[in-house]
Amino acid sequence: MDLKKTSTVLGLAVGSALALSAMPAEAATVEFGNNGILFDEDTTIDFEFLQSQGKFQSELFIVEAANPTDPVFTLFTENEPFDDTSPDFIGTCPTSVTVPGSSSCTNWFTFEANVEYSLALFSGENTPAGTNGYVYSTDALNNPAGQQAFVFDGVVLPPYTGPGDISADPALGKVTIGFDDKGNANDADYQDFIVTAMVTESVPEPATLAGLGLVAGSLTLIRRRQANKKS
Incomplete structure (x- = not known):
C-alpha cells in the first residue's frame, strides 16, 4: 500500500471537512426587536425566563403579526403573580413562572x-x-402604538439606567427583552417580564456533512486496502 499517497488523500479530506465546518453560517436575522421579528430562513430560538416584577399574573406568547391576538405558541406561564417570599413582587422560575406543563x-x-x-x-x-x-x-401592534418592550444586547437585569436597543441579533449571542405591562400608570420600567433569546446551535450544513462523509469514505478505503494486503 502506498502510505504516502493514502495519508495525503486522508489529510486533504480531513482538512476540507474542518474548513467547511469552521465556515460561519450565513446570518438569518432580518429583524429582531421593536420593528418585528423576521428571519429569512427557518430559525430556532432558545428562550430563557429571567425574572418578573409586579402584582400581575401574565403569560408570554409568540404571535404572528398578521393575527396578534391569536397566539401560536406559549413560552412561559406565570402560575403565581410573584414569589410568596419576595419583598418587591418579584417572580422567579420555577417558583412562580415556568414553561407550561413543566x-x-x-x-x-x-x-x-x-x-x-x-x-x-x-x-x-x-x-x-x-x-x-x-x-x-413590536411597537406597531400596541394599542395605542408605542414601545412596551425594550431589547438589550447581552444579559441585562434591572434596574435599567437607560433605554435598550431598538433591535439586536440573537444569532450573535443572548439578547434580553424586557416588557412593561402598562400597570402602575404605564410606568415604562420594562422590568415586568424579562426573558433572553438566542439562536440555538445549528446542525452542520450539507456541505459540512459531505466533507465528513469524505473522511469516513477515506478511512473505509484505507481499511479495505490493509485487509487486502494481509489476505
Missing part, C-alpha cells in the same frame, strides 16, 4: 422563514380599561 425555565420555538412574528405579553383583567390585555415587542 418546571423548566427554558423553551424554544422555530420561526418560519419570511413570516413576521412578535412576542406578546398577556396580563388579563389586570390591564387598564379599554385595552385587550396584550402588550407586544
